[in-house]
Amino acid sequence: MPSLYSRALENLLLPAHNVARGRDFVRHRKFLETSQWWPPEKLREFRWKETRALVEHAFRTVPYYQKKYAGIRLEDIRTPEDYARLPVLRREDVNAHRAELRSTAYRGKLISHATGGSSGVPTRFYITIESYDWRTACTERVYAYTGCRLGERTLFLWGAPVGKLPEWKKWKVKAFETFRRQLVINTFSQSEEKWREILTRAVRYKPKLVVGYISSLEGFARFLADSKHKLPGVRAVIAAAEPLFPPTRALVEKAFGAPLFNTYGSREFMSIAGECENHSGMHVNSENILLETALPAPAGASDILVTDLHNYGMPFLRYAIGDVGVLDDSPCACGRGLPRIVSIEGRVLDVLRSASGRVVPGELIPHVMKDIPEVLEYRVTQTSLERLEMEAVLSTELSEKSRKILDSEIHKAFGSGTHLEIRRVSEIPRLASGKRRVTIGLPA
Template sequence: MHDLYSLLDKHILYPAYYWKAKDPKLKHLKMLEKRQFWSTNQLQSWQLERLQAMVTHAYQTVPFYRELYRAAGIKPEDIRSLDDINLLPCVRKKDIQEQGDAFLSSLYDKSTLVADASGGSTGMPTHFYKDKEQYQRRAADQVRHDRWSGWDLGDPYALIWGAQKDLKAISSLKQRIVTQYIHRVMPLDAFDLTPEKMSRFADVLEKEQPPMILGYANALLAFAQYLSDFRPHHTIRPKGIVSSAEALTDKNKAFIQDVFKTKVLNRYGSREVGLIASECQHQKGLHINADNVFVEIGRFGEQVDEQGQVSDPEQMGAIQSRIPRLCNTDESGELIVTDFWNYGMPFIRYRMGDEGHKLPGFCDCGRKLPLLGQVSGRVSDFIIAMNGTRIHGEYFTHIFYDLADVKQFQLVQEKVDQVDLKVVTNGERFAQEEFVIKEIKKVCGDEVNVNIVQVEHIPPTASGKYLFTISKVA
């Protein structure tokens, strides 16, 4: 019966739903499936075409890019090859945080765009917009990469997630029906991982046996740890597990694979530009989503002149400091991403704030998409509530998504009943203390003492990472 319904959903219900919604997701998916096997020459020709189109559009219709490129002495016609992309100054999260509306294209009415926000790896909320077509295309991206796990359209899958913007769609009756019978999602809120809820979730997964489990890296680890401790003889056997949204260490990956007796596929992306790279079952590296984003690895403040000398960062001008030295294969640096599809609010040479490196060669799977090595993304601790519940660090990031005056935060749990919150604002006095304390106590417990301190700067750790949640009791 399960196989019969999967076939019915894949070939009739799923296509009918998207046809009625006038959403070209499946049309995009069909092209994506072809492009992943394109030759390198085909792929690079496609990338250059998309890059030239986006740069021309941004120069003509987006105030921020027009001013930036004029200051750099660059015009769209200067981009004649993919190598010419390094003529373009890079964009920082700070630019978007400070000049958000200047990134919007004049061809789009802001009210027609999809608003979103990201906490990033620094604890600094970034607010941005996506146009409808980009939103639909990136949904198709995920389906292509999800299929690499062994899952397919029509199959159910388990989701251990915490982004309320993603989960809230399940709240309405219509979306609950779509979620359950079309997309066939079995959700578990990563922000509320109580033993009781994990037990009920395990019961569902043992009964339904979804081919894929998708989730936050640390939430997957917490669920795997629960099964190892309390249900070591469980029979949950997905074809693949996809870990996303956080850095996945080799140690944790091996543990999750051992608990579920299946492969864990690492995935890297961001809310700003969507899916960037994913592993397939061969696990030879993360396939860059190269027909939809252009990924570079670079180092800033290390430009090399014609004599091969590294420039003094203090002597660089404002524009020159935005031009990185591009890294060689296997050399680690900061990821820089260009989204080919968000014409409503272009992201061109967007600095991700995460470190990674490209790998040589191609995967044994036959896809010609270039490979990315391990990415050191965001790091966050679970916070322990008064009742013992483990609260995913992402919960606290989402509190600040709609607080535009907050530039950065860091939450430190000194004791179970003591939380210290450091906040960096735009210069004004932090006026949302009551709201933030209420949201923290909602999950940690009314007895928790929340101490909020407004500071000018939050330094990184010795490793260079910004930890937006730290628990000294977890």
Template sequence: MTAYSRLLEGALIPLYYRARGRAYPLRRSFLESSQWWSSRQISDFQWQEASLLLDLAFEKVPYYQEKYKAAGIRREDIRSIGDFRQLPPLSREELNENRERLRPVGHTGKVFAHATGGSSGVPARFYVGMGSYDWRSAATARAYAWAGAATGEKTLYLWGAPIGTPSAFKRTKTDLYRLMRRELVFSTFLQTAELWQRIYESAHGFRPTAVVGYVSSLEQFCHFLIDHNLRLNEINGVIAAAEPVFAPTRELVARALGAPLFNTYGSREFMSIGAECDRHEGLHVHAENLIVETEADTNQSPSELLITDLHNDGMLFIRYRIGDVGWFSDAPCSCGRGLPLLKNVEGRTLELLRAPDGRIVPGELIPHLMKDIKEVREFQAEQKRLDLIVISVVLSGSLSEHSQTLLRSELAKAFGAGVHVEILPVESIPRRQSGKRQVTIGLQA
């Protein structure tokens, strides 16, 4: 950590927050030490916080009162994390339909309204209480620090979403904030060679030691650097956000930026949910702030993730079906942190490809295959029917006979011989409204 970062994290930021009566510095230093607790200590803490949350839900939150009553569950029935698993999950539809009734009656703290995009089919609208921000921001700062991007380290951001046109006052405030934190931020929503050139020139002068970006933006920037034989020499870590990471991206980032890639998992509802440490053995869950469960009680295969926010008293998320699929690792991480380790998150349920027999085909497959097809710059696989997959490709040259045969035969191996594969050359792959790329589009209901 640089001296500037230490000054910012150790003195200036705590001063700023304390002056505003905020708990961020407390949370940040708590999370810094609790990550080294044993897994037992962490789950004890989790249960202590969950008990308070359940008291609140049963006493003050109308929707949970009704929902649990209808399920025949009383507060005194939930005495352990095992009992907790018996509570019925909360769906996104329920969240939207009962937004006000998921808030504690008489809650007087400040709350902020948020929404997620409709990338999983159903947008969500929700509230976040002020105290929850201090927890979730502290968790995010901890995750970034694992990757060498502690607050105040010079960081280049390749953000996917378009940056709107804020007022001049707001812009100045944001500029100052970024200057203080030493962040160089670009929107990479519209990706052109000119944009990458401009980003490279700014970064060359700025000399970042970390890069944070949407996976697709990182990939395109890395291709640009390699194609033009350009280097940024001081990068220690690269944080990938918002989109699934596959092995070829790690290799590309290491080659172009000379630094390891750190995968992260987060969402609008909870901010940082998990992140990799420097061992890259899985995603450490911020278990002091969130309970992350898999719906199936097994680590053998992926299943739906259910998330409980222990500290958002502005609106209670208890066993919320976030729409992602993942599974936990059986072994602890070799770094010694007691935080649970998600082996992987497969992404949105609607993005999963399936074989005609109903099997989930691993998301890794398509990028893994595409990295060997030289002519392909970008791609998207869409399952139109159980027996039809359309692969849109942006090509740098026409697709050779050899590449076409390879694609078809490998896909037939993964999906079964009865699946028809159509290869569709396109000018560009459309981004979602959020700016996120979708590598795969699953069968739509």
């Protein structure tokens, strides 16, 4: 039975806000609630219609694609198979051609975003409000797979904004979190003492849902198990952003006394896929995202390619996101027609450590790097408890401001005993597998 607040939020507050501000979150959320149960053919048809419209938009109004696809006629792209022959878009392309990737016809507001690059190449891009409303509607649908509703108390074991926020922005964030009933706790610096403090706040808050980076969930679960504490009333746990292995799932589920739902997303597209109650792969948000793999499924894991169907300001077509996976189009026992990602590899981020015994999730690094505009590519290696070494390919020398942000974020997470040394390089060699490793911890 959803709480009174959830019902008020879903049926009254958010619809009123959306009407007043001309926003589409509520409309998309309703649509997605229905469309997830469509048969696969109907979903495929919808997806192709949206893809085709986006391709046409790209051909007509995006200088980058007009150049890249020279020699290909729009009329030649008649089927998904034709589309699958178009060349792939890479992070490096986005960075080199950001301006030309913008549509000349889009008149709405573009919101600037960045990713620190879980594969080591930070990327800057734009999204539109229309796309943002699709994305948040997708996120909420994935969260709803847990059975929890919008506005139910949710604890986030997450990161904090980089740098110093102005006072008004702090208020805005706080108001949003209260409105949505979210308690967001920074877990980029982990120690027994921190976990104890988080437990006290969490017990007082009484969350129904817990969302976190896998390394944060794992750290907190281990603390709960070791100290024989419980966090009563949790109905589900949502994991994000890192590969999840069976022992971690078991540990987290036992410590929280609730099932774990894995999700897959990225800063470029937000929510991409999430597990349903059957926990057999992750359902792709395929009304908003066309997800392909470079090779068909029987060939095994291959590059995941994303087409972002509703960002008309800066269209991403067949973007290699840097992960490798396997797609499964067979029906899921839950009855949803959405395809699934059944295996995902990539995002190998080692845990880092501080001299004072704190544990720092590798996610800290891309989280901070998204705000350092000079860095084109990087890798951070921990050489001792007191020293981190960053190899970085830079567009220009680091500014005073960037260097300050880096130092202060490192000190926040590690304490003042750990120093970050930056070494400018012209290239960062890949692993034999072709993948990049973003953080390399001390040998266990």
